[in-house]
Amino acid sequence: MIIVFMGPPGAGKGTQAQILQENLQIPKLSTGDMLRAAITAGSEVGKKAEALMKNGDLVPDEVVVGIIKERIIQADCATGFILDGFPRTINQAQALDKMLKDNNLIVDKVICLDVNPDIIVARQAGRRIASKSGCVYHVEHNPPKVPGKCDVSGEDLIQRDDDKEDVVRHRLEIYADTVKPILEYYESQSLLHNVKGTSSVEAVKTEILSIINQK
Numbered sequence: 008m009i010i011v012f013m014g015p016p017g018a019g020k021g022t023q024a025q026i027l028q029e030n031l032q033i034p035k036l037s038t039g040d041m042l043r044a045a046i047t048a049g050s051e052v053g054k055k056a057e058a059l060m061k062n063g064d065l066v067p068d069e070v071v072v073g074i075i076k077e078r079i080i081q082a083d084c085a086t087g088f089i090l091d092g093f094p095r096t097i098n099q100a101q102a103l104d105k106m107l108k109d110n111n112l113i114v115d116k117v118i119c120l121d122v123n124p125d126i127i128v129a130r131q132a133g134r135r136i137a138s139k140s141g142c143v144y145h146v147e148h149n150p151p152k153v154p155g156k157c158d159v160s161g162e163d164l165i166q167r168d169d170d171k172e173d174v175v176r177h178r179l180e181i182y183a184d185t186v187k188p189i190l191e192y193y194e195s196q197s198l199l200h201n202v203k204g205t206s207s208v209e210a211v212k213t214e215i216l217s218i219i220n221q222k
């Protein structure tokens with residue numbers, strides 16, 4: 008099962024991908040998490056990505072395609088995986104299909120979460136993340152059991168540099184400028200499922216699971 012999550016920054020992709028990963032027992036591959044880990048590690052990829060991410064700009068296609076290509080051949084991806092934050096350009100969508108085809112695989116379902124920009128800015132301001140476990144929280148809407156600590160790993164939660172309002176608005180503009188051809192691409196293959204992302208985490212989860220369980 009190969010599932011792609013789409014939607015603007017803050018739509019809930021990471022939150023829902025994390026829930027689905029536990030439900031389906033297949034890994035969530037988040038290019039944002041992988042790039043943040045590369046920055047922390049000080050790798051070549053991290054050096055290429057750091058300034059771009061801080062400003063809310065996209066990292067070059069060849070960098071993210073390279074990361075995904077290496078990741079999907081790992082043993083834990085053998086029965087499937089969930090893509091969160093990739094593809095973000097039509098070039099990435101085509102590169103994904105090519106790498107899947109080389110392994111006799113195809114994308115099974117694309118879930119696009121829809122949330123309007125004002126809600127997103129408010130959500131991002133309250134977002135807190137756990138970089139080791141990949142869990143995502145919100146100080147009001149989805150708080151951890153112990154304030155400031157991850158429920159799963161116990162690590163300290165952090166606020167992302169790029170979650171400031173001006174950077175969030177810039178990321179939303181980039182999304183609006185790049186998303187249309189990708190959605191058309193998946194729509195034309197009847198893979199696209201739109202889900203309203205403004206209901207509760209639980210209600211969005213239920214809708215996504217019913218889509219995943221459809222034939």
Ligand code: ADP
Nearest residue numbers: 016017038039060063064065066071092093095
């Ligand atoms: P969000 O969850 O808010 O959508 P992500 O964690 O997915 O944000 O991504 C954070 C940043 O990482 C993006 O603003 C971009 O700079 C970079 N990034 C992540 N995925 C990609 C990608 N597929 N292509 C290009 N840049 C990416």
Ligand code: ADP
Nearest residue numbers: 017018019020021022130134144145148207208
């Ligand atoms: P994305 O990966 O699309 O950028 P996240 O999953 O990181 O989005 O969610 C962004 C913020 O919104 C987080 O703080 C998260 O806890 C919160 N959030 C996610 N889904 C919902 C929801 N359905 N209702 C309210 N807040 C949510």
